[in-house]
Amino acid sequence: MxxxxxxxxxxxxxxxxxxxxxxxxxxxxxxxxxxxxxxxxxxxxxxxxxxxxxxxxxxxxxxxxxxxxxxxxxxxxxxxxxxxxxxxxxxxxxxxxxxxxxxxxxxxxxxxxxxxxxxxxxxxxxxxxxxxxxxxxxxxxxxxxxxxxxGFPTYEPEIPSGPRITGSIPPPPGPLPELPETLVDFRDVSVAYSGRTIVRNIDWRIRRGEFWELRGPNGSGKTTLISLITGDNPKAYGQELYLFGTRKGSGESVWDIKEHIGYFTPAMADRFRGYHSVENMLISGLTDSVGLYQQPGDLQLSLARQWIGLLGMEQEREVLFRDLTEGQQRLVFCARAMIKHPPLLILDEPTAALDEPSAFLVVSLIRKMAAESRTAVVFVSHRPEPGLHPEKTLFLESGQGGSRGRIA
The missing domain is CATH 3.40.50.300 (P-loop containing nucleotide triphosphate hydrolases)
Known part of the structure; x- marks a missing residue:
């Protein structure tokens, strides 16, 4: 039995x-x-x-x-x-x-x-x-x-410590866009669904080069805030919310917003089921496509190979992305989101479901990207991630009438 x-x-x-x-x-x-x-x-x-x-x-x-x-x-x-x-x-x-x-x-x-x-x-x-x-x-x-x-039925796991990412991150592919110092500006923003307030009176400013963690319990509104930033939530209209110097709802398209954002969440993995090599996956971050369907240029190849070297994945350069371990896929996804040095990089639960050594390696990469660039990084999490050490944290604290934000 x-x-x-x-x-x-x-x-x-x-x-x-x-x-x-x-x-x-x-x-x-x-x-x-x-x-x-x-x-x-x-x-x-x-x-x-x-x-x-x-x-x-x-x-x-x-x-x-x-x-x-x-x-x-x-x-x-x-x-x-x-x-x-x-x-x-x-x-x-x-x-x-x-x-x-x-x-x-x-x-x-x-x-x-x-x-x-x-x-x-x-x-x-x-x-x-x-x-x-x-x-x-x-x-x-x-x-x-x-x-x-x-090992059935008495297996006992061993938890090894993971290595760190060493070396320096590659440069951007070209000049960075001219944008104001404050990239995202929430001013007393509140969001409700069906009469239930999710977040209330949120004031939050993200500036160039800052390393943020957005943390809060499940249901506190983390997903809601991120969807307001990425242009995917119609609740942003009518709010005093400024994205890359422009008030939301003043005629910008969703693509005007997204061109300034690098984004990764583990759910994206389901969109990349084709036969794409690791190298082509990274290059696709430069072309904003799901996989690569055109001949890459010399600069694109050079940048992709520099990132592959940083990740320590030279042996996997031509391996199909789908054949990598989940930990390796997360490293590639994070690098892909960062390869253009976007003004804002949002990483939504990037260590979810990873074993501890792999999570440690992903965190090491994220810290390096934040420290060695002018990109503002937002790491979304529901609990502290060992070794992350963000500069600032926005805590969403649930309560009656919706979650409020506390910055530490």
Whole structure:
């Protein structure tokens, strides 16, 4: 009989193939008790599928409020909705793929309690990249080596320390745009949906070269603020919000805003499923395309190879991006977002679901980009990331009447 099992993963683990084998009734011998059972997958990838469905069809089955898009919800709110949706299907077992990733302490404690209660009636298979996330109810332990389960049932993980990024970041491809010193200026900005205020009276100024962390619990409005900056949220109209010297709603297009922003969130990985090499992925950051579909110039090739050298990925230069580990993909994505030295670089949960050594390496790269450029960097997080050390932090503090901002 199968029992609750935690399966440790790293960035070489093929979680997708392994989860599919369990859901299709083809588990490894150690989990043979799952063969006759029905299962469901609780993961960020599953949420991303619903967001993609919503973008294509203007609706999805995972849309709690008809007048609000799923992508505007916090990570905690999305996971709460997904769990309720999956439990309606009454699965015999539930695969929990890094269930606490992207969650603050309050949401983690709430979800942990809910899952512990669920464990009384439903078999849980937890995939965990960080040992601190393991649920107390787990009985067996193993490690996912590629697609193979090893060390069952008593595996104990070792946590090595990760290396740092050394060397200097490459130069920009050309002259930087002439912009005011203050790139983003929120003046008493408030946003509400369906009568519920999300953020209230936000005052926040981002200047050239500053290194910010935007931190707050799930549902506090981090996603809302970022969508106001990137031009993706119509709630910005009518607000006293200035982006790159222009008041929002004064005739600018969304592309006038986006040309000044480098942006990365792990959900972007689903858009890059083609056969693109690492080198071409970096060059595509210069052409603002999903992959590369034209012959690159000498300057583009030179810059891409300098970034590849900085990342220590010379051996992977011609490797397909899709074949990299998740940690390597995050490094490439961060470099791709930075390759033009945009005035503003927004990194939304860039270490989500990474094992600790890979997260440490990504943080090392981000610190270097912030220290060695005039780019303003905003690192979005729900909890402190070891080794980040931003210059300033905007804390969103939830309360009645919406979240307020506190700068430290």
């Amino acid at each position: 199968a029992e609750h099992t935690v399966i440790f993963t790293d960035n070489h683990s093929d979680k997708y193939a392994f989860s599919e084998s369990l859901l299709q009734g083809n588990p490894p011998e150690a989990l043979s008790g799952l063969r006759s059972l029905s299962g469901a997958l609780f993961s960020n990838a599953r949420i991303a599928d619903f967001i993609e469905e919503e973008a294509r069809h203007q609706r999805s089955d995972l849309q709690p409020q008809p007048d609000r898009e799923l992508r505007t919800y916090s990570s905690g709110e999305r996971k709460k909705a997904l769990l309720a949706y999956l439990l309606q299907q009454q699965p015999d077992f539930l695969i929990l793929d890094d269930p606490f990733d992207n969650l603050d302490r309050e949401y983690r404690e709430s979800l942990s309690g809910q899952l512990e209660e669920l464990a009384r009636t439903t078999l849980l298979i937890q995939l965990a990249s960080r040992p601190s996330d393991v649920l107390p109810c787990m009985v067996h332990r193993a490690f996912l080596e590629g697609q193979n389960l090893v």
